[in-house]
Amino acid sequence: MPGEAYCVSISDEPETLYKRLSLLVKGHDKAVLDSYEYFAVLAAKELGISVEKVHKPPKKIERLTLLKSVHIYKKHRVQYEMRTHYMCLELKYLTSSTAAVYLEYVQRNLPEGVAMEVKKTKIEKIPEHIQEPVWDTLPQVEETEVKS
Amino acid sequence: IVIHCSYTGISIHAPPRTEKMAVDQDWSSVYPTAAAFKPASVPLPIRMGYPVKRGVPPPKEGNLELIKIPNFLHLTPPAIKKHCAALKDFCTEWPSALDSDEKCEQHFPIEIETVDYVSAGTSIRNPKARVVTLRVKLSNLNLDDHAKKKLIKLVGDRYCKDTDMLTITTDRCPLRRQNYDYSIHLLTVLYHESWKTEMWESEKTEEDMEEYIWENSCSQKNALDTLLRIKASENVSNVTEEELLASEVVKNYRNSVIALKNEGETENNVSQYKESVKKLLNIQALP
16 A cells, blocks of 8 residues: 555636536447446446436447358358447536546446447536627617618 | 476476465455456356357366456456545535536526547547537527527527427537537527617518417408497497407407417317307307
């Protein structure tokens, strides 16, 4: 166990809030995705993140039919298929630091051959320049005549 | 450790590490990080692969299938708990006042959606990552009646009437930050333009109207005309238009016509229209 103290610096900038974080994990092997789901759900629970739902969209199979031989023999073909399994994990109500910590942890332990898409929904206040229409505050400008 | 005699060709292997492992050892020190499967370090009798005829799958020694598949031996539940306990210092809490979706929407009406992509390949970049989607409900913006109608006309397909949600998707800039700034710029421009009233907007005709307005329409003129003629033929004293407009029958008729035009023809609407016309023209006898 290291004896040095890790410095945790706290900055004053306001945190961005994420209403929903949706992780879609894609892989060729269902068993790997199942294990990864167990890991991701346990990590979220330990870090105090509420898991909305975990669902598995149906797999997609991409099939190719190619000629078996290098030259002629059109009637003899070989078929390959690529199976992509999906697993979708939806998390609710995260702050930007919690999201950064969770995503880095979960992405560093992403197994080989598995891809991930993260959809973040950030919530924000209406910016100041949209609160009031600007035409009320502008000084009155005389209309210039159109020179034809 | 292997003792090998190159003369006779005999090698004596030391027993594998699994024989010396205690049952209650600390597993996270055996597999602290992601590593390939080492059969001499994992004390489990695993068999993997296609079984021989009338036999069992091959054992773990020299088994390529076990080495190929990614293993989660470094992520056992106690190891995950240890990692999370160390990471918990860097997490912040969600504000407890925003515990429902409605409260989030009331205080933070704008939603920005961005997508990040992680995959193995020659490049870590993904061109789809620059797309930004901005969603806002028009009821949260400071718009009056004319501004709201003008905004909906300007925006066209991007507004959904059922959920009252305006969705702006930007991907014309190469960076995500630029797309976000552009979407905010679009929202600002739409907002300010919809408050302006141009000179040519006064030429708005009946076909441009979003909803049916009964005042000053042919239906109103015809109804009043008919009623005045009925009253004149019965020789009642001159009833003024305002009195006719304020009477119950005309109000009923007005409501039923507006319902028919705005909501379409449903059984309810058509029967309501029938009743109101019967009362207006005083023909109760017909079924």
